Amino acid sequence: MLEGLNPQQRDAVTLPAEHALVLAGAGSGKTRVLTTRMAWLIQTGQVGPHGLLAVTFTNKAAREMLTRLSALLPINTRGMWVGTFHGLCNRLLRAHHREAQLPQAFQILDSADQLSAIKRMLKAAGIDDERFPARDVQRMINGAKEDGLRPGDLDVRDAHARRLADLYQRYQDQCEREGVVDFGELLLRAYELLQREAPIREHYQRRFQQILVDEFQDTNVLQYRWLMLLAGAHTPVFAVGDDDQSIYAFRGANVGNMADFEQRHAQGRVIRLEQNYRSHGHILDSANALIAHNTRRLGKNLWTDAGEGEPLRVVEQASDALEAQWLVDEIRALIREGRPAREIAILYRSNAQSRPIEHALFSARVPYRVYGGQRFFERLEIKHVLAYLRLIDNPDDDTSWMRVVNFPTRGIGARTLEQQADIAAQQNSSLAGAVAFVPGKAGAVLARFATLIRELAEAARTLDLPELIGHVVHHSGLEAHYRADREGQDRLENLQELVNAAAAFVAEEGFQGLPAGRVPAAAAAAEAASGPDAAFDMGAEPSPAVMSPLGAFLSHASLEAGDNQAQAGEDAVQLMTVHAAKGLEFDAVFITGLEEGLFPHENSLLDAGGLEEERRLMYVALTRARERLTLTLAQSRMLHGQTRYGMRSRFLDEIPEEHLKWITPRQRPAAAQPPWSGAFRRGLGGWQGEAGSSFAPRAARTQSSGVTVGDQCFRIGSGVRHGRFGEGTVVALSGSGAEAQARIEFRDAGTKTLALGVAKLEVLD
């Protein structure tokens, strides 16, 4: 089992049972170490499969871990606690739903469901959506939950913050009433459950004798606290991660967890995996040199014995269209040389960049696939069916009610629904609960819908899950609706696909022949026989089997949105964002759009640590390549309907010359000079345009001088007062002269972009 491991990998695998941190560089065999560690712990008798807890971020990573583990050891991995944070928390909450104060059939809201729930809450509260856009409220709520904060824990020093806390509370009340939880709530609820209920906590602390965490750099504050709570005083945590690949701070990941874990728990027990088995020397040295520009690293230097390989090639084209054309020509040549298309990846910073590239590939008939499209379970028609299924499982789920109460249309209009919502609010019930109290014709049509749901629920008592879904598709009228629609054919096919997915799910989970709505008898008996806390004292955990096939499938649909890539297996060039490329590797990689403002992205420069995260992103991009790495940039780019001119990305200048080979002459100025400097103007050469538009680096410009309008000088961070919006802070500046604009975060009025020549602003000292 330990054969073929290098000394550091072997050390990591065979560490004693204490907290430890493994700093695993890109391509250093991280997953191998993690799975071998699990196998080794089991094989040496230190722990049974039952006593392991392994946490990942994605379902894909969890599956991969289980697959590799069963290749190493002849054990049955079913029932092992290996999964995502959210999946494991769901399991905990299902098993202890009473103690967690959740209904047995609680539903999980995905981000889109959450947003519509928030919109509904804002509407009910009569909130002005100018000042409180639903998206902002959603971000605030999720941010608070990621930090483990409830509405009462928020800092409410001003009226705006007080209002936000109030909205958070209203949203929570609404979720409570409807029996739904969002993703953040899954984690926070599970954490609070363990914290509050000592017998449950102690049971799991005893049960888990080893905890392993993958991608530890991506954990947020709450996930870290959850892990350490579960570990308790005796369970060692084996954390694997790479601080240089932390690229998810924007969604709450806290790299600081790594340093904290090292200092407080894993003192000295840090193993660095620095031998890279993926990339040639030039590539690796470039990545090392680039990332060395970051401060606050735990420190690590990758090396390889694979030889230095080719230098990185750099290509500059006049426009994004020409950049795309060059890529296509180059890729066709590679394919002609016999390189498989699937071994070629085109990476970009933002999704918008894929358009011209796709266009060029399509015209040249080069097969390609784009990652990051819509997921299967996120398709509209699928969400509609799922909404019916959720109402069967939990009629109080108002989000689902609203989604399908009038889809397909059945004459239930906005006025009827408002009336229903008013009554529901009055008696503090769900929409379903209010139906009986809606008078007149409106009440009658609603009652008819409620009857439909009851009949579908009745069917769930006898039909198995795939049959039930077919039944729902037919009796809800969705089938007829899509059949009548000229473009409904694809949607009908997807609905059939959903039936197939359900059949596969039923087979995999051992639910064959079971009515969709029925909780398996054995599990139900165990639940009934045991008191509220006996269930987990029986050695065997209450498993997700306390759920009906329907309930389990709905959880599955929410927690695993399905593939977001085109059909696998096909030999096609791979297009994706750098974020999506994390964890993957290719023979040949093209990193495109290496322009200041795009990569690093201009928005990232505004927040603290943003540039360093962009640099880590670039580091991730560089380390995806095995043999051939090409960096491309364009002098002009179509963005938001405007042609913009960017400067060469600073990241190109952070890679030592000796690793770069310029295929086209180097033309454009480096990013370090501000756009108004002489060097920039000279560098401008023949091209003119909106240089100095917001595409130019804001930080460089504003750090030095700011923007002067009349006798006032605006800088990032300066306080300003506006007649209508009140006081605020300048967070971004762009343009100059008559074009100058400032983005200002007002304390009460939200964030606005104002033309400095027009808006009456006063700079405060």
Add this chain to the structure above:
DNA sequence: GCAGCGAACCTTTTT
């Protein structure tokens, strides 16, 4: 209830 229109959005994203 729905088509049609103008306004507002536009970094990255898993669960």
Add this chain to the structure above:
DNA sequence: GGTTCGCTGC
């Protein structure tokens, strides 16, 4: 430039 959202008018 493209899409999506929400309002208006039929």
